[in-house]
Amino acid sequence: MKSPTLLWNSTLLRHFTVQTFWITVLYMMMSLIVLPLSLWIFSLSMTDASYLYDAAVFENLASVHLVFGMIYAAGLGLFSMNFKNQESVSDFIHSLPVKRVTVLTSVFIIGISSIIISTGLIAAILMVERFALAFELAALDVLSWLVYSIAVMVTVFIITVFTGFFTNHLFIHLQLVIIIFFLPLALWAAATSTASTMFDGISLFQGVMDDDLLTPVVENTFPIFAVMQIYEPISWMKWVIWAGVALLAFILSYILYARRQNEYVNLNFTYHPVRLILSVLIVIVGMLILGNVVGLIFAAGNIVRVIAFIFAWFVSFILVEMFFQSTVKIRFKVRRFLISAGSAVVFMAVFYAGWNMYSNYVPPVDEVEAVMVDAAEAGIFSGYVPQNDIMSENFLMMDDPAYISDVTQAHQYAADNKVPRHSLEEYRIFEVTYRMKDGSMVHRSFDHYPEGEEAESLLTELNTAGQTRAQDLIYNIEDDRDLVQLSLMASGGSALLIEDGREMERFISEYKEGSQKTADAGTELNRFASEHIINAELEFSNGRFNEWIYGKVLLYHPAVLSRISEEQDISEFISLAGAEEVYAYEIGPDDEFYEDYRRLPFEELALKYDLEALGEDGRTEVMDAVDDGALNAGSGRVIIYTNLNYYPYEGTDDIEADAAEYTHFIVGVE
Amino acid sequence: MKINIEGVNKSFGAKKAVDNVSMSIEEGTMHGLLGSNGAGKTTFMKVMAGIYRPEAGEVLYGGEAVFENTRVKSDVIFIQDVPYFFSSATLEKMAVFYKGLYANWSERRFHQLVGHFNLDPDQPLNALSKGMKRQASFILAMSARPKVMLLDEPFDGLDPIMRNQVKNIMMQDIANHNMTVIASSHNLREMEDLCDSVSIMHNGEILFNRDLNEIKGTHCKLQIAFKMLPDENFYKDIGAVHKNLRGRVATCIIKGDLTAVERKVTKYDPLMYDILPLTLEEIFTYEMGEKGYEISNIIVE
Numbered sequence: 001m002k003s004p005t006l007l008w009n010s011t012l013l014r015h016f017t018v019q020t021f022w023i024t025v026l027y028m029m030m031s032l033i034v035l036p037l038s039l040w041i042f043s044l045s046m047t048d049a050s051y052l053y054d055a056a057v058f059e060n061l062a063s064v065h066l067v068f069g070m071i072y073a074a075g076l077g078l079f080s081m082n083f084k085n086q087e088s089v090s091d092f093i094h095s096l097p098v099k100r101v102t103v104l105t106s107v108f109i110i111g112i113s114s115i116i117i118s119t120g121l122i123a124a125i126l127m128v129e130r131f132a133l134a135f136e137l138a139a140l141d142v143l144s145w146l147v148y149s150i151a152v153m154v155t156v157f158i159i160t161v162f163t164g165f166f167t168n169h170l171f172i173h174l175q176l177v178i179i180i181f182f183l184p185l186a187l188w189a190a191a192t193s194t195a196s197t198m199f200d201g202i203s204l205f206q207g208v209m210d211d212d213l214l215t216p217v218v219e220n221t222f223p224i225f226a227v228m229q230i231y232e233p234i235s236w237m238k239w240v241i242w243a244g245v246a247l248l249a250f251i252l253s254y255i256l257y258a259r260r261q262n263e264y265v266n267l268n269f270t271y272h273p274v275r276l277i278l279s280v281l282i283v284i285v286g287m288l289i290l291g292n293v294v295g296l297i298f299a300a301g302n303i304v305r306v307i308a309f310i311f312a313w314f315v316s317f318i319l320v321e322m323f324f325q326s327t328v329k330i331r332f333k334v335r336r337f338l339i340s341a342g343s344a345v346v347f348m349a350v351f352y353a354g355w356n357m358y359s360n361y362v363p364p365v366d367e368v369e370a371v372m373v374d375a376a377e378a379g380i381f382s383g384y385v386p387q388n389d390i391m392s393e394n395f396l397m398m399d400d401p402a403y404i405s406d407v408t409q410a411h412q413y414a415a416d417n418k419v420p421r422h423s424l425e426e427y428r429i430f431e432v433t434y435r436m437k438d439g440s441m442v443h444r445s446f447d448h449y450p451e452g453e454e455a456e457s458l459l460t461e462l463n464t465a466g467q468t469r470a471q472d473l474i475y476n477i478e479d480d481r482d483l484v485q486l487s488l489m490a491s492g493g494s495a496l497l498i499e500d501g502r503e504m505e506r507f508i509s510e511y512k513e514g515s516q517k518t519a520d521a522g523t524e525l526n527r528f529a530s531e532h533i534i535n536a537e538l539e540f541s542n543g544r545f546n547e548w549i550y551g552k553v554l555l556y557h558p559a560v561l562s563r564i565s566e567e568q569d570i571s572e573f574i575s576l577a578g579a580e581e582v583y584a585y586e587i588g589p590d591d592e593f594y595e596d597y598r599r600l601p602f603e604e605l606a607l608k609y610d611l612e613a614l615g616e617d618g619r620t621e622v623m624d625a626v627d628d629g630a631l632n633a634g635s636g637r638v639i640i641y642t643n644l645n646y647y648p649y650e651g652t653d654d655i656e657a658d659a660a661e662y663t664h665f666i667v668g669v670e
Numbered sequence: 671m672k673i674n675i676e677g678v679n680k681s682f683g684a685k686k687a688v689d690n691v692s693m694s695i696e697e698g699t700m701h702g703l704l705g706s707n708g709a710g711k712t713t714f715m716k717v718m719a720g721i722y723r724p725e726a727g728e729v730l731y732g733g734e735a736v737f738e739n740t741r742v743k744s745d746v747i748f749i750q751d752v753p754y755f756f757s758s759a760t761l762e763k764m765a766v767f768y769k770g771l772y773a774n775w776s777e778r779r780f781h782q783l784v785g786h787f788n789l790d791p792d793q794p795l796n797a798l799s800k801g802m803k804r805q806a807s808f809i810l811a812m813s814a815r816p817k818v819m820l821l822d823e824p825f826d827g828l829d830p831i832m833r834n835q836v837k838n839i840m841m842q843d844i845a846n847h848n849m850t851v852i853a854s855s856h857n858l859r860e861m862e863d864l865c866d867s868v869s870i871m872h873n874g875e876i877l878f879n880r881d882l883n884e885i886k887g888t889h890c891k892l893q894i895a896f897k898m899l900p901d902e903n904f905y906k907d908i909g910a911v912h913k914n915l916r917g918r919v920a921t922c923i924i925k926g927d928l929t930a931v932e933r934k935v936t937k938y939d940p941l942m943y944d945i946l947p948l949t950l951e952e953i954f955t956y957e958m959g960e961k962g963y964e965i966s967n968i969i970v971e
Contacts, residue, residue, distance in 0.1 A: 011770025015756070088754040094721045096771050097744035263682060263713070263722050 009098050012106040017114075020076050024114050027072035031122045034065045036129050043134040058137060062145050063230045066152060069119070070223055073153035074177050076114060077160025078170060080107045085168050090265045100257050107161060108250070115153045119146060151239075152226040155246045159222075162249035165256035169268045171326055179278060185221040187281060189214060190288035191351065197292055198305070198352075200418045201359035203431065203445035212443060233544075268326060276336070279320050280343040286316025287344060313344050362412045363434050363442050370397035371407045372470075374431035375449070375459050390483065390540050390549065395476035397435055400466050407432055410458040417450040430459075468519045468526050473536045473551025475515045477508055484546055485539040488553060488560060491532060491645055492575035496567050510559040518557045521634035524594040525668040529555035529633075532643070533574050533665055556633040556668070570631065571623040574667060579641035582619050583611040583664075587636045597640075602660040611640065625669055635668035671745060671817040671850055672697045673718075677727035680710075680717050680874075687713040688724070689874035695867065698848035700840075702861035705871035711854040712751065714871065715822050718852065719748035731818060744773050745817040751826060753807035755795040761806050762791040765813065772814035780813035786835070800827035808836055812843065821853040825860060837864060862950040870954065878954065885953050892922045894935060894943040908934045912956045923948065923956045 038061050083089045083103075093103060123146040130137040163176045192213045196202040203212055218224055222242060229235065260270070269275035290312035295305045317340055321330040398404070411432050430449035434442040449455060469475055474486070486504050488496040498504050519526060536553035539546055554560060555574070564573045571577045583606070587593050596605055605611065614622065622639055646663050673695040680688040687710045695701045705711045716722045718729050720736035720743055728735050731742045755764055761784065769775040784791050787805045789798075795806055804827050811819060819840070825833045841864075843849040855861050861868060862882075869879035892908065896918050905913055908931060910922035918941075924931055928945075935943050948956075 009771070011767055014770070015767065088750060088752060091716060091719075091721050091748075091750055092754040095716075095719045095743070095748040097740040097742075098771065099738050099740055261723070263680070263687075263716070 007102060007105045008109055009102050009106060012098060012103060013110055016080055016106055016110040019082075020079055020110065020114060023072065023075050023079060024118050027068065027075075028118050028121065030068045030072075031065055031118070032125070034068060035061055035122055036125045039126070039129065039133060039137070043132075046134045057135070058141060058145075059230050062149070063227045066149060066227055066230065067223075069115075069149055069153045070156045070226065073111075073115060073156035074160045074174075076111045077157050077164065078173055078177070080111055081161055081164035081173065082170055084164070084260070084262075084265065085170050085173070087265045090168075090262055094262050100260070101254060104161075104254060104257050108158070111157045111161065112154055115157060116150055119149050119153070148229070148234075151243075155222070155226075155242055158246045158253070159249050162253045162256075165253060165260065166270050166274050167268060168265050168270060169326055172268050172324065175323060176278075179282070181222055183278075183281060183285070185217050185224075186285050188217045190285045190292075194288045194292040195351070195355040195358075197296060199355050199359040200446050200448050201415060201444045202355065203443040268324060275324065276339060279324060279336070280340050282320050283313060283316045283340050284344055284347050286319065287313040290315060309348065313341070317341075359418070359444070360415050361442075361444075362408055362415055363436065365401070365405050365408050367436055367438075368404045368408070368434045369437045370394060370399040370435045371404050372396045372398065372433040373407055373410075373462055373467075374429065375410075375462060389479050390477060390538060391473075392476045392478035394470065395473075395551075396470055397433075398466055398470045403462070403464065403466060404434075406458070406461045410455075410462060411444065413455055413458055414446045414449050415444075417455070418446075418448070463527070464523060466519075468523060468530070468552075468554070469515060471530075471552045472515060472519070472554060473538065473549065474508055474511045474553055476551075477512075477538070480505060480508055482540045482542070483538060484541055485537075487537040487539075488534060488563065489537060490534055490573050490575065491643075492573070492578075494568065494573045496563055496573075498563075507559060507563065511557060514558055515554065518554045518633060521556065521632065522668060525633040525635075525638070525666065526554055526556060528594075528597075528661065528666050532661070533667070534560075554633075556631050558629075561629050561631060565627070565629065569623075569627045570629070571626045574626070575644060575665065576623060576626060576639070576641050576667070578644060579665075580644070581613040582622060582639060582641040583613055584618065584622065584669075585609055585611055585638050585640065587638060593638075596660075597666060598661045599659055601658045602640075602663050605660045622669060626667070630670040632668050632670045635670050637669055638666050639669050640664050640666045671732045671848075673818065673850060673852070674730040674733075675718070675727070676730065678714070678717055678724045678729060679726040680713055680722055680724050682713075686874045688717060690727070691871075691874075691876050692727070693869060693876060693879050695850060695852060697850050698844055699866040700844060700851040700853065700864055702865035702868040703852060703854040703871060704856065704858060704861060704868055705854075706856055709871040710874040711856075711871050712822055713874075715748065715820050715852070715854055719743075719746065719820050721748070744771070746820065747772075747811045747814055747816040747818070748820040749804075749807050749811050749822065749824065751823040753803045755803070755806070757796060758794055759796075760792050760794055761789060761809065764795065764806070764810055765791070768810050768814055772816075774815040776813055776815055779815065780809065783809040783812055783839070786839075787832075801829060801832060804828055805832060805836070808839075812839060815843075815847070816849065817847075818850045818852070821851065823855060824853050825855075825857075858950045858954070868950065880953075882950070882953075886947055888928070889923060889925050889948050889953060889956070890928050890931065891946040891948050891952060892924055892931065892935065892943060893919065893946065894922070895919045895941040896938070897941060900938050904938055923952060925956075 039058070042057055083093050094100075123142055126137070126142045126145075127139060130139070130142065159180060160173075160177050163180050164173050167173050167176055192202065219228065220238070225238065225242075264270060287309055291305070291309035294308035294312060298304055298308070317337070318330065321332075321336075322328050325331065398407075410430070414430050430446040432444050436442060449459070477483075483501070483504055484499070486498045486507065498507055530552035534553055534555045536551055538549045538551075540549070541547075561570060564570050569577065576582065585593065591609075593609060596608060600608070626639075640660070641664060643663055643665050648658065648663075675691055675693045675695075678688055678691045679686065689710075691714060703711050703714065713722065717724050718736065720729075720739065723737050729737075731746060734742050736742045736746065756767070759767075765777075765780050769777070787809060789802065789806060789809070795803060798806065804824075808824075825836065828836060840849075840851060844851060853861070853864070865882060867879070867881045870877045892910070899915065899918055899920065905920075905922065908922065909924050909926040911925045912923040914921045931945060935945075
């Protein structure tokens, strides 16, 4: 016990246990409420329908618990290390006949064993409680939760202890813990969101394949990553990295403590350069956020925006100094002021040049392998690319070189003719995602695609039969082994479900065979049908639970029509049977009917093309033809009928909301 | 345990708080470290306690450096100017803590001292008065039976009776157990009766470091009155190193062979004279004056 060679000391262990006892009690109380008690209450109030969700209940509660657990671990680190924050305690502890290595080892032993014992006790309660629950809670799940929670909390604890060596102030230590975990995210989020309001073309959230600008940083922010991992398969690679970080922090803690100079206990920060760097970075974050908000509020032009950033920088600088000096009566240091100001100027210069280059970049055609476009204005909706083994990698992506070239031209036009972003009105979204030949992804998202004839014609070029195929959910199924169910759903509410594996396989095979022909028959009618009348849904198992993917499907495909007619009348499925009014029209060779259908309100469309509602006989004739399978995307004769599910937007003058495309369905009939 | 301090430096940024300090303190003696506020006494004491690492030089206890040396530190106890106790700790709880850390802890002595100072061992220490806290810290320190005790302003807050009790107990340990005590103070008179040797610190430097008995054997104060003041030869003759004249009364500090002073003085036919031992203040006045310092600028009380 009193040997100088020992790494720990029982007296110090007792001391640190007493120091952190009540915070451990608090954590245990919270854990008891969040896990055993909540599970018990859920079990008591469970209805039969709730059985569907029991797998998620434990995960959801575990994620809430983990948030408390991380706060507890940080609290343990903060209060264990508080002995070095006051001169009297620091002097007392360091005058005792114990080495620093012994003091720190005692801190680690007590912190880690408090985490293990308290969480272990909760796990023991859960192990007993699971026999009394109305739903199944596997012992392995509890053990996995225990090991995982301890790993996360120990990581947070070690990093908190390490952070403590950079300050001699409890409140600043708390700030540093928050900073070390969240500063990269805050800086990147502030930089990208500010950039996205200053430059059009930057994709913050609409990126695909989990590869947008923000997601990688969000997912690698430890507390967020730790909670997300409860719902996902363990990412061993990331855990190895975080374990390495924790190990490094653990080792560095000993090195920093050995080098610690107790005489500077009254300084808020132990290392001046660290303080300076953190201060500069946080001031920049504050400048970006506040400057951006002020710029947005005043819908500012460039000069006002610059003034807003200067103002925001100054306010942030003062606030950070208040926090770092732990007083509102700050000591103003000219050198610190100048360094911070200079850094902000350099940052903004790099920021502006970098994002300008980023938003102007259009990849060379010969480096692009495939491309995906979302252009609402041109009626091209691609949506979100799901990450699974079911769909082929070309789902939603076009690899036709001519198409890629058309996309880069439209993209170049958008980049060269950017609309000033002084306000967020008048959205005309154009998003493009390139899969490059080197495997990387390039995303650009324009909220304000330029108007004008050239812009329109470039977009129109992108609406092709190939695009229809690329977006087809069933056509792009790569591996159907994990499929649980395939559904064809009509906007009127009808649904056809295929659950039998062999039947699904047969349907998919038939569908793929005939897709080319159907898609080529008529791009416009196929697109209108798949956007407004029918869509498909795939339910599949990811090994742990079921997931769903939604997407487009060709209404006019013979396999689809045959499948519908086996179950119900096609006219009923496509909501033609109950339509209030039905119109027929023969499209002429020079007609811009589809374009007008997409843009004009139905009244104007009817007036322009002299549409008249069919009488009872005409409707019966059309419905009979449809039920006999006469739907044809290549037909020049179209039937337009009322969309009973359309509810007009209220309080808006948006002409798009009332366009015929939304108020009326259109199908081609032979 | 003999203490050797060899060329110790300690700075706070650009400011040197301890500047090339060297001294030696014998085992079983008490050394007074004197100096005004900000002289560097506390910093020096913390270097001696192994709390601060010196930038240069070493503090050696029995030949071993103190910094991060648990063997040395278990024999050295430092009592801060404001004693520290854990929040809500009682004397009993602090005793358990000390007992776990100091190998020489004496439970018997602890209970003796608690009884002697009449403190309630179960009362929270932070609720006690400044003086009682100091008594408690003294009880804890003495119960650990250290070989060296470092005291920063040790008698601050103690009433005269308690001061004497503390001094007595300390002196007993010095006499009986060869304990070495280094006490810092800005109070000259307090140290005068206790210390075997003293040093004065000013701006981080040791200006003066002497054994008091040695000084007292070679220096004395002469107060002498004449009908008519003698010339400078008188002062040279008696070996006066410092003189102060008030009317026809001269007060001199004399250095050298004190046995011959009376013989030399009577040759000048004074009206009356008295040979007195020097007070600490007078020794400093003389010593520091020689080095160009006014003692009143260095030590306030």
